[in-house]
Amino acid sequence: MTQTLVPHLVNDIGVDRIKIGVKEFQCMGAAPPYDHPHVYLDMGHDQEIVCPYCSTLFEFDGGLKATESEPEGCVYVATAPPGPPAA
Template identity: 80%
Template sequence: MAQTLVPHFVNDVGVDRIKIGVKEFQCMGTLPPDDHPHVYLDMGHETQIVCPYCSTLYEFDGDLEATQTEPGGCVYVATSPPGPPAA
């Protein structure tokens, strides 16, 4: 079975509305450690949805890629914690 990644979005810039290029995603509110529960949102046939935790309005824009947002910088990219020092 193929596995797809669900984009995660954050609103660290504090805007009311974020345009995104997907209809299924997770909202985190802000970057960890101040994030809210990561809630899965699905617009279905609609073109916008409001996060029930942070009240950010997400609006679908078919001209954007899955990793693009307006304003920019609202896609969360997980980073691995630092590993042990090299020997």
């Protein structure tokens, strides 16, 4: 069974528009702890959508991968805190 992860997007730099390579994603507004409720957005047949929480305009760009955005750095990548050393 293939599992597809839904990209989470942030606008820490405060731009009005972010180009992305997916039409379905979650907007977080900003990286934790400054995030708003994580809202699932689906553009459907449209080429853009506005987040109802932070008003960021997301524009689909088929030339971008799911892990890319313009400007760069808007695809959120969670990092786990370091765990105990391996035995």
